[in-house]
Each structure stands twice: as C-alpha cells, then as structure tokens.
Amino acid sequence: MxxxxxxxxxxxxxxxxxxVLGLDPKPEYVPASIRERSAKAFADPAAxxxxxxxxxxxxxxxxxxxxVAVVKPQYAYYEALGPDGAxxxxxxxxxxxxxxxxxxxxxxxxxxxPTAEAYARAILGETPLADGSVRAFQAADAVTxxxxxxxxxxxxxxxxxxxxGKGVFVLVRTSNPSAVQFQDLTxxxxxPLYEAVARRVAEWGAPRVSACGYSSVGAxxxxxxxxxxxxxxxxxxxxVVLVPGYGAQGATADDAAANFDxxxxxxxxxxxxxxxxxxxxxRHEGSxxxxxxxxxxxxxxxxxxxxxxxxxxxxxxxx
Amino acid sequence: MxxxxxxxxxxxxxxxxxxVLGLDPKPEYVPASIRERSAKAFADPAAxxxxxxxxxxxxxxxxxxxxVAVVKPQYAYYEALGPDGAxxxxxxxxxxxxxxxxxxxxxxxxxxxPTAEAYARAILGETPLADGSVRAFQAADAVTxxxxxxxxxxxxxxxxxxxxGKGVFVLVRTSNPSAVQFQDLTxxxxxPLYEAVARRVAEWGAPRVSACGYSSVGAxxxxxxxxxxxxxxxxxxxxVVLVPGYGAQGATADDAAANFDxxxxxxxxxxxxxxxxxxxxxRHEGSxxxxxxxxxxxxxxxxxxxxxxxxxxxxxxxx
Numbered sequence: 098m099x100x101x102x103x104x105x106x107x108x109x110x111x112x113x114x115x116x117v118l119g120l121d122p123k124p125e126y127v128p129a130s131i132r133e134r135s136a137k138a139f140a141d142p143a144a145x146x147x148x149x150x151x152x153x154x155x156x157x158x159x160x161x162x163x164x165v166a167v168v169k170p171q172y173a174y175y176e177a178l179g180p181d182g183a184x185x186x187x188x189x190x191x192x193x194x195x196x197x198x199x200x201x202x203x204x205x206x207x208x209x210x211p212t213a214e215a216y217a218r219a220i221l222g223e224t225p226l227a228d229g230s231v232r233a234f235q236a237a238d239a240v241t242x243x244x245x246x247x248x249x250x251x252x253x254x255x256x257x258x259x260x261x262g263k264g265v266f267v268l269v270r271t272s273n274p275s276a277v278q279f280q281d282l283t284x285x286x287x288x289p290l291y292e293a294v295a296r297r298v299a300e301w302g303a304p305r306v307s308a309c310g311y312s313s314v315g316a317x318x319x320x321x322x323x324x325x326x327x328x329x330x331x332x333x334x335x336x337v338v339l340v341p342g343y344g345a346q347g348a349t350a351d352d353a354a355a356n357f358d359x360x361x362x363x364x365x366x367x368x369x370x371x372x373x374x375x376x377x378x379x380r381h382e383g384s385x386x387x388x389x390x391x392x393x394x395x396x397x398x399x400x401x402x403x404x405x406x407x408x409x410x411x412x413x414x415x416x
Numbered sequence: 417m418x419x420x421x422x423x424x425x426x427x428x429x430x431x432x433x434x435x436v437l438g439l440d441p442k443p444e445y446v447p448a449s450i451r452e453r454s455a456k457a458f459a460d461p462a463a464x465x466x467x468x469x470x471x472x473x474x475x476x477x478x479x480x481x482x483x484v485a486v487v488k489p490q491y492a493y494y495e496a497l498g499p500d501g502a503x504x505x506x507x508x509x510x511x512x513x514x515x516x517x518x519x520x521x522x523x524x525x526x527x528x529x530p531t532a533e534a535y536a537r538a539i540l541g542e543t544p545l546a547d548g549s550v551r552a553f554q555a556a557d558a559v560t561x562x563x564x565x566x567x568x569x570x571x572x573x574x575x576x577x578x579x580x581g582k583g584v585f586v587l588v589r590t591s592n593p594s595a596v597q598f599q600d601l602t603x604x605x606x607x608p609l610y611e612a613v614a615r616r617v618a619e620w621g622a623p624r625v626s627a628c629g630y631s632s633v634g635a636x637x638x639x640x641x642x643x644x645x646x647x648x649x650x651x652x653x654x655x656v657v658l659v660p661g662y663g664a665q666g667a668t669a670d671d672a673a674a675n676f677d678x679x680x681x682x683x684x685x686x687x688x689x690x691x692x693x694x695x696x697x698x699r700h701e702g703s704x705x706x707x708x709x710x711x712x713x714x715x716x717x718x719x720x721x722x723x724x725x726x727x728x729x730x731x732x733x734x735x
Contacts, residue, residue, distance in 0.1 A: 121531065124546040132546045143553070146546040173531045177538035178545075179506065179553035180499040187498065207562055208524050209592040209660075212440065212492045219496035226497075227443040227451045227465040234462070234498035243526055245564045245587060247594030268564060273528040275566030282612055283604040290609065293601055341528075 100307035101199075101239055101264030102337060106362060107309075108166035108199050114402040115357075115409075117201065117339070118161055119369025120154055120189065121171035126373050127153040128387035147181035150174075153390070154189045157373065160391035162196045164398045165372075167365055169339075172204040187235050199238045201339065205268065207243030207250045214253035221257045239264030241317060241339070244294050251301060255314065258305060264313040264337075267298045269329060272319025272342035291325070295332045306335045311363055315339055318356055319348075326355040330363075338364040344371030344401070350408035361409040372397055419626035420518075420558055420583030421656060425681060426628075427485035427518050433721040434676075434728075436520065436658070437480055438688025439473055439508065440490035445692050446472040447706035466500035469493075472709070473508045476692065479710035481515045483717045484691075486684055488658075491523040506554050518557045520658065524587065526562030526569045533572035540576045558583030560636060560658070563613050570620060574633065577624060583632040583656075586617045588648060591638025591661035610644070614651045625654045630682055634658055637675055638667075645674040649682075657683040663690030663720070669727035680728040691716055 109115050124132070127149045135149035136142075158168065175186035190200050206216040218224050222236030242254055244267050254265045270280055270291040280291045295316065302314030315337035318329050330338065338356040342348040343366045356364040371378065375397035376385040385393050428434050443451070446468045454468035455461075477487065494505035509519050525535040537543050541555030561573055563586050573584045589599055589610040599610040614635065621633030634656035637648050649657065657675040661667040662685045675683040690697065694716035695704040704712050 123530075123534075124544060127546060136547055142545040142547045142549050143543075143551055149546050171527075171531055171534075173525075173527060173534035173538065176495075176502075177534050177543045177553075179543070179551070180502040183495075183499040183502045205527050205562075206492075206524070207526070207564075208490075208492060209590065211442075212490055215442075215490075215492035215496050219492065224462075224496045224498075225443060226461040227446060227468050228455055228461045230461050232462055232498070234496075243524075243562050243564055245526075245562055245598060246590050246592055247597030247599075249592040249594040271528065271565050273565055273568040275568040278566030278616065279564060279609070279613065280566070282609065285602040285604055285606070287604070290598070290601065294598065297597065 098262040100262055100305070101258065101313040102307045102311040103309045104238070104262075105167070105199055105264065105337060105365070106311060108197075109365060112164055112166045113406065114165060114398070115365045115405055116165050116398060116401045117167040117169050117365045117367040118157070118165045118372050118398070119169045119171060119203070119367045120157070120373070121369045122150045122153060122174050122373065124150065128390055130388055143179055144181050147178045147185040150178070151185045151188055155192050156391055157394055158193050158196055158198065160395045161372070161398045162198070164395060164402065165198070167199045167201060168193045169201040169203045169367055171369070172202060183234070190235050190237055201264075201266065202235065202237035202240040205241045205243050207246050209246060210249045210253065213250045217253040217257045221254075221261055221263045223261070237263075239266060239315075241266045241268065243268050244297065248297070248301070255301060255305070258313045264315060266315040266317050266337075266339045267294070267301070269294050269298060269316040270318050270325055272346055272348070276319065292328070292332060295329050298336055299333050302336050311335055311337050317341065323352045323355040326352070330356055330358070334358075340364055340366045344368040350404040351411065353405065354408040354412040357409050357412060359413065361413055366405060368401060417581040419581055419624070420577065420632040421626045421630040422628045423557070423581075424486065424518055424583065424656060424684070425630060427516075428684060431483055431485045432725065433484060433717070434684045434724055435484050435717060435720045436486040436488050436684045436686040437476070437484045437691050437717070438488045438490060438522070438686045439476070439692070440688045441469045441472060441493050441692065443469065447709055449707055462498055463500045466497045466504040469497070470504045470507055474511050475710055476713055477512050477515055477517065479714045480691070480717045481517070483714060483721065484517070486518045486520060487512045488520040488522045488686055490688070491521065502553070509554050509556055520583075520585065521554065521556035521559040524560045524562050526565050528565060529568045529572065532569045536572040536576045540573075540580055540582045542580070556582075558585060558634075560585045560587065562587050563616065567616070567620070574620060574624070577632045583634060585634040585636050585656075585658045586613070586620070588613050588617060588635040589637050589644055591665055591667070595638065611647070611651060614648050617655055618652050621652075621655050630654055630656050636660065642671045642674040645671070649675055649677070653677075659683055659685045663687040669723040670730065672724065673727040673731040676728050676731060678732065680732055685724060687720060
C-alpha cells in the first residue's frame with residue numbers, strides 16, 4: 098500500500114502540474130445544452146440536476162485528464178441535491194479515479210470521536226453496514242478536516258490514513274477574509290492561533306512521513322496571505338500544503354509559489370471556478386460560450402501549469 | 417413566520433422537558449428483529465441498513481413523542497449510507513416534524529462563503545435546481561456550525577435564519593477531551609479562545625433576539641465543564657445553549673443545569689446513546705433486550721425530564 102503523500106507527489110510530477118481541479122458545480126455553471134438534455138431525460142428536477150452535474154463533471158475531468166492529476170469535489174454542492182447528489186458525488190469520484198486522478202474530498206468535517214470516525218469511514222471508503230459487510234460509497238483518497246475540536250476530531254482520519262493509505266488536509270489558515278476573526282487571534286505567547294494549529298499538524302504528521310519526505314497529513318493554507326504561507330511552510334516542513342484561492346479568489350501564481358519547498362515540491366494549488374467556468378474568463382471574451390467549457394478548461398489548465406511552474410522557478414532562483 | 421428561538425422555547429415548555437433526542441444511529445444499535453426484516457426486504461445491504469435505521473428512528477420518535485420536543489440527527493451516520501442514507505435522513509426529519517418535533521441538524525459545517533451558502537440551503541431547505549425550481553430535501557429547523565472560518569462561514573446560515581425562521585448553534589466549547597487543545601488556548605488578553613468565540617456569537621445573535629428574550633443564534637457548550645458553562649451563560653445571555661455530553665458522555669443533570677438561566681430556560685440538553693440504547697442501561701440490566709428499545713427510551717426520557725427539572729430547580733434555589 099503506497100502512502101498517500103507518495104501517490105500525490107508522483108501524480109503531480111507525472112503531469113508536471115500542481116493544479117487541483119476544484120469541482121464545486123453550482124447548477125448554473127452547467128451549459129444549457131446539458132441541462133436541457135437532462136431535463137428531457139428525467140421528470141424529477143433533482144434527478145435532472147444531478148445528471149446534468151455528473152455529465153458536466155465527467156466531461157470536464159476527461160478534458161483536463163493528463164494535464165491535471167488531482168480533483169477536489171466540494172461536498173456542499175452534492176449534498177444539496179439529496180440522494181441523487183450522493184450518487185452523483187460517488188460517480189464523480191469513481192470517474193476521476195478511473196482516469197488515474199487522485200480525489201481530495203473537500204468536506205471540512207470536524208466532530209467528536211465516534212462521529213469523526215463515522216465521517217472518516219464514510220468519506221474514505223469503509224462504511225460498516227447492518228449485515229456486517231463494509232461498503233465504499235465514496236472512496237476518496239484524502240479529505241479536508243477542521244481542527245477546532247482538537248485531536249479527537251482528527252484521530253479517526255489519521256487512523257484511516259494508516260489503515261488505508263489515505264491522506265488528510267487540516268485547515269490551518271483559510272483564504273477567506275474573516276479567517277482573521279479567530280485564526281489570527283494572538284495567543285499569550287505572541288503567536289497567532291493558526292501557528293498553534295500548525296504545530297499540532299506537524300506533530301500529527303511526523304509519524305506519517307513517507308519515502309518522498311512528505312507526510313500524509315497535510316495543511317490547508319490560503320494563498321491570499323503569502324507572508325503567512327512562508328512562515329507556515331517553515332513550521333510544516335513535511336506537510337503537503339493544499340492552497341485554495343488561486344484564480345477566481347484573487348491569489349497570483351507567485352503568491353501560491355510561497356507554499357512550495359526549495360525543490361518546487363510539497364504543495365498543490367486549487368482552482369475551481371476558473372477551470373469549471375474557464376469559458377467565461379475575460380481573456381476569451383467574445384469568442385467562447387459555455388458550450389466550449391471543455392476546450393476552455395483544457396487551455397486554462399495548461400496556462401495554469403505554465404503560470405505555476407514559472408512562478409515556482411522564480412521562487413527557486415530567488416532563494 | 418415565528419422565529420426559531422420562540423418555536424424552540426415553546427416546544428420545550430409544552431413537554432416540560434429540555435431533553436434533545438440525539439439520533440446517531442450506528443447500525444449495531446438497531447434491534448436484530450428490525451435488521452433481519454430489512455435484510456429480507458432489500459437485497460442491497462446498504463438499502464437494508466438505511467431501511468432498518470429509518471424504522472428504528474421512526475419507532476423511537478413515536479415512543480418519545482409528547483415527552484421530548486427536539487431531535488438532533490447526527491449527519492455522519494446518514495452520510496455514511498450513501499444515497500439511501502440521504503433518503504433515510506430526509507424521511508427521519510419529516511417524521512419528527514410530523515410529530516410536532518423540532519429538528520436540529522447536527523452537521524457542524526464550516527466553509528467559505530459560497531460553500532457555506534450551499535450547505536445552509538441544503539440543510540435548511542431551499543436547494544436551487546438546474547430548472548430554476550427550489551427543493552427542500554431536508555428542511556431542518558436549525559443546524560450546528562463550526563466557527564473556525566469566522567463570519568464568512570456563518571453568515572449564510574444567519575441569512576437563512578432571517579429568511580426562513582431557522583436557527584443556528586455555533587460550536588463554542590465542545591464536550592470532548594481534546595477541546596482543550598485549541599478552544600482553551602489563552603489569548604493575549606488573558607482569556608481563552610472559546611470566550612472570543614462566545615463574544616462573536618453574542619454579536620451575531622444580538623439582532624436576532626425574539627419575543628421570548630432569546631436569539632435564533634445559539635451556542636454549543638459542553639456540559640462536561642460546568643464552570644465554563646457558567647462563564648459562557650453570562651457572556652451569552654440571549655443564546656440558547658445546546659448542551660451535549662449528558663448521559664453516556666458522563667455529565668450529570670446538575671452539570672447541565674449550569675447552562676440554564678435564572679428562570680430555568682434558555683438551554684436544551686442532548687442525549688443520544690442513553691436514549692437510543694436505553695434498554696442497555698445498567699438500571700435495567702437483566703430485564704430488557706434491544707427489542708424493548710421503545711418502552712426503555714420512553715421511560716428514560718421521562719426519567720431525564722425529572723432529573724433535569726429537579727436539577728434546574730436546585731440551581732434556581734441556589735441562585
């Protein structure tokens with residue numbers, strides 16, 4: 098069983114691209130032609146919506162396959178669609194994995210011990226059923242978790258890492274504006290709360306460092322704050338950093354590059370709307386419609402690869 | 417549209433019982449007779465498990481109806497069962513509401529703005545579909561949320577409170593042992609992090625105080641820490657406190673009573689395993705089996721009512 102960190106770094110290296118495709122499919126992102134076909138095929142609007150989202154996801158995954166190695170479905174958008182959404186999520190994960198992509202479940206779960214265990218089993222693929230059998234509805238490769246409850250809420254996910262070769266990304270410093278309200282509060286030792294979280298993440302990850310030099314316990318660090326990214330990179334030398342905020346949220350490739358190590362490894366950079374809706378980017382204005390979402394996403398994924406690789410090279414030569 | 421806080425306090429007063437039935441149905445909690453019947457009716461073990469859990473939930477809700485007014489499904493156990501679990505959750509919520517009970521969705525969600533909005537809409541009952549229609553798969557009355565991302569992750573839930581008459585319970589101080597790791601860290605002003613969270617919860621709740629004197633923005637405060645409960649009660653005079661940890665987690669009725677105001681109002685107390693598996697309590701040992709879960713749960717709910725009411729009275733006479 099290959100540890101998640103080894104699988105992740107190898108997958109990123111194989112495509113030469115640290116970009117993660119975020120799949121946060123609001124129904125309005127789906128081109129009209131797909132929505133109309135689904136509406137004809139399914140009388141129930143929920144089933145039609147889930148089918149439309151699934152076709153959109155599959156075609157998007159096919160389009161960026163070989164250019165992007167990691168995909169991050171945002172659980173909220175699937176849960177919103179009820180039972181059909183749960184099926185759409187499972188099918189999306191399976192399709193990505195059939196293309197050789199790794200799947201990070203963006204669920205941001207955090208709960209007390211037994212409940213965290215139920216979430217870990219549900220998301221990472223070993224749900225116990227009433228007859229004693231075990232089912233993998235969604236067998237994601239890794240999952241995002243919230244640290245507020247401490248190790249009790251994280252341990253069951255760490256156990257799943259060890260048992261199943263999976264990974265965990267703990268929220269350390271998020272990219273949203275109000276992250277400052279609690280994460281940046283100064284503790285009595287003069288350091289911000291997110292550094293205390295980072296120290297714990299380093300502790301939880303230490304026994305889980307694999308051959309590649311990185312741990313299967315990673316950290317979410319918002320690229321909108323490059324100075325913090327540099328500090329956290331130093332506090333977390335063995336944590337793969339999952340960087341949100343690139344593209345639509347406003348962070349540049351140079352901001353994101355602050356999360357990479359001196360060899361240009363150890364981070365992955367999420368882009369959701371800027372890939373899903375690449376057809377709507379200003380640089381294509383006037384020439385593309387939603388129906389061009391596949392070629393636009395492929396072009397944009399290639400542009401992101403160049404953009405990030407160049408920024409990482411600049412950072413290496415600055416160091 | 418009656419605000420959630422008014423609805424909640426009226427519902428609790430009508431049964432004279434602040435107990436919340438936590439529905440965290442591990443498959444092994446379900447009596448063998450129900451599991452066997454479901455296994456015969458459904459070839460798919462996942463469908464059989466979800467059907468067994470739904471029958472267990474329904475019968476448990478029927479058994480405590482009129483004694484308990486509030487129910488709190490723990491989302492992890494339903495998500496674990498895939499599409500069938502999503503349906504089981506929705507049917508459980510509907511059944512509770514058909515009995516006049518209020519439903520607090522224990523989902524502990526926390527995410528950035530647009531995603532938090534998707535979660536709020538999903539859980540509180542207004543999912544937008546591809547054809548422009550809106551669906552309520554689960555229309556819970558309130559939901560638990562995690563504060564780590566700050567107001568960005570909470571605002572969409574507050575908007576749903578205002579728009580739909582719903583409620584929110586923000587995690588302030590949880591009942592699990594490792595809550596100390598971050599929630600109890602001392603800030604530079606000498607106060608613990610959970611007090612900073614409590615001050616924000618008071619601020620978010622202030623514009624949402626209804627006729628009963630309480631806000632639709634409540635707080636989760638673990639009863640395993642009664643001294644903290646008293647401090648937080650004072651910091652949060654208008655927040656309904658959702659108290660986990662009573663019963664199986666070890667807190668006593670007197671511990672829980674610290675969360676009530678001088679009139680004996682303003683808190684609800686969760687009991688999950690001690691009601692779901694009341695048949696297994698030592699006080700019934702030798703006399704009951706899992707097949708007696710309904711009468712055992714009803715008796716235990718009545719005992720909890722007496723236990724909590726007496727503890728609240730003791731607290732009132734001490735004050």
